[in-house]
Amino acid sequence: MTDREAKASAALGARIGVLGAGQLGRMLGLAGRALGFELTFLDPTADSPAAAVGELIVAEYADQAALGRLASADVVTFEFENVPVEAVKALERQALVFPSSRALEVAQDRLHEKTCFRSLGIRTPEFEAVESWEELLAALGRMGLPAVLKTRRFGYDGKGQAVLHTQADARAAFERLGGVPLIVEGFVEFQRELSIIAVRGRGGEVSCYPLVENHHAGGILRKTLAPAPGVSAGLQSAAKQHIEKLLGHLDYVGVLALELFEVNSQLLANEIAPRVHNTGHFTIEAARTSQFENHLRAISGLPLGATDVPEPCAMLNLIGIAPDPAAVLAVPDAHLHWYGKAPRPGRKVGHITVRAPDTDTLQQRVAELERILAS
Numbered sequence: 001m002t003d004r005e006a007k008a009s010a011a012l013g014a015r016i017g018v019l020g021a022g023q024l025g026r027m028l029g030l031a032g033r034a035l036g037f038e039l040t041f042l043d044p045t046a047d048s049p050a051a052a053v054g055e056l057i058v059a060e061y062a063d064q065a066a067l068g069r070l071a072s073a074d075v076v077t078f079e080f081e082n083v084p085v086e087a088v089k090a091l092e093r094q095a096l097v098f099p100s101s102r103a104l105e106v107a108q109d110r111l112h113e114k115t116c117f118r119s120l121g122i123r124t125p126e127f128e129a130v131e132s133w134e135e136l137l138a139a140l141g142r143m144g145l146p147a148v149l150k151t152r153r154f155g156y157d158g159k160g161q162a163v164l165h166t167q168a169d170a171r172a173a174f175e176r177l178g179g180v181p182l183i184v185e186g187f188v189e190f191q192r193e194l195s196i197i198a199v200r201g202r203g204g205e206v207s208c209y210p211l212v213e214n215h216h217a218g219g220i221l222r223k224t225l226a227p228a229p230g231v232s233a234g235l236q237s238a239a240k241q242h243i244e245k246l247l248g249h250l251d252y253v254g255v256l257a258l259e260l261f262e263v264n265s266q267l268l269a270n271e272i273a274p275r276v277h278n279t280g281h282f283t284i285e286a287a288r289t290s291q292f293e294n295h296l297r298a299i300s301g302l303p304l305g306a307t308d309v310p311e312p313c314a315m316l317n318l319i320g321i322a323p324d325p326a327a328v329l330a331v332p333d334a335h336l337h338w339y340g341k342a343p344r345p346g347r348k349v350g351h352i353t354v355r356a357p358d359t360d361t362l363q364q365r366v367a368e369l370e371r372i373l374a375s
C-alpha cells in the first residue's frame with residue numbers, strides 16, 4: 001500500500017477530490033464530513049450546490065492547473081458523468097481515481113455500454129449504431145417501428161432522444177439529433193422501470209441494494225419505490241448477477257447504478273451510471289448505509305456498509321418546485337432534502353424520502369405528499 005492509499009483509508013482528515021459539484025456532490029460531501037473527510041470539488045459553476053460542504057475550485061473540467069490542484073487530494077472521484085474522459089485520465093496520472101476512466105468511457109457512450117452488456121450476456125433492447133439518414137432507414141427496416149433514436153453521448157433526463165412512430169418522426173428526429181453519432185433502439189413495451197445500485201470496494205467485495213421501481217415523466221425521474229414492490233427472488237437475483245458481472249468486468253470501485261426495463265418478468269438493461277444515482281437517494285434514510293457513504297467507503301478502502309432496506313420507502317423528486325417544508329414534514333417519517341438551487345422548470349431542486357412500517361401506509365403517505373406537491 002502506498003502512503004497515499006494508506007492515508008485515504010484512514011478517513012480522519014483525508015481529502016476527497018470530486019469532479020462536479022452538483023447535488024450528488026453535496027450529498028457525498030454531507031456523508032463525507034460525517035466520516036471526517038475533507039472535500040474539494042471542481043466545477044465550472046461558482047454557486048454549485050456542493051460549495052456548502054467543501055472547498056470549491058471554480059474552473060473548466062479541462063483546466064490542467066485546476067486538475068493538478070484536485071489531484072493533491074488523497075483519492076479523487078466524480079459525481080457527474082459528462083466530464084471529459086481526458087480530465088479523468090489526466091487525474092489518473094497524478095492521483096488515485098475511482099471509478100476508473102475506463103468505466104466512465106463505457107458509460108458515456110450508449111453504443112459501448114450496450115455492446116458491453118451484450119458481451120456479458122446481459123439482455124438489452126435491440127440496438128444499432130447509425131450515422132446517416134440512410135443507415136437509420138435501413139436499421140428501422142430491420143427493427144421496425146416504434147423505435148427510439150438517441151445520441152450516443154451526452155444524453156440525460158430524456159434529452160438527446162426521440163420516440164419514432166412514423167417515418168416522418170424519424171426524419172424530424174434525425175434533423176434535430178443528427179450530425180453526431182446516434183443509436184437507434186427498438187421501443188420496449190416494458191411493464192415498469194427498475195434499477196439496482198451496487199458498490200464494489202477496492203478489494204473486489206460487492207454489496208447490492210434491493211431493486212427499486214422508478215417512475216419518469218417527460219424523461220425525468222419523479223418517484224422511486226424501494227424496495228420495488230412484488231419483485232420475485234429470481235428477478236432480484238438476476239439483477240444482482242448483472243450488476244456483479246459489470247462491476248467485475250470494469251474492475252470497478254465505488255457505486256454503480258444499472259437502469260433496467262422489466263418485460264414479462266425478464267430484465268433488459270438500458271444504461272449504467274458510474275456514480276451515485278438519483279434512484280439511490282432513498283438510501284440516506286431508508287438503507288442501513290447510504291449510497292453516498294458506501295461510495296466514499298469504497299473509494300477510500302474502508303469496509304462497505306450494509307445495504308438492506310428495513311422498511312418500505314419512497315423518494316419523490318422536487319422538480320422546479322419548492323413546497324412548504326412544514327407541510328412536507330408534517331407527514332409522518334417524511335424527510336426533506338434541499339439542494340440550494342433556485343427552482344426553475346425541469347430542474348431537480350430537492351427530494352423527499354418517506355418511510356412507513358407497511359406498503360399500505362406508505363401509499364397513503366405518498367398520496368398525501370403528492371397532494372402537497374400538486375398544490
Ligand code: AMP
Pocket residue numbers: 125148155156157158159185186187188189193216219259270271
Ligand atoms: P435513457 O436516457 O436511455 O435512460 O432514457 C430515458 C427514458 O426513456 C427511460 O427512462 C425510458 O422511460 C425511456 N426509454 C429509453 N429507451 C427506451 C426504449 N428502448 N424503449 C422504451 N422506452 C425507452
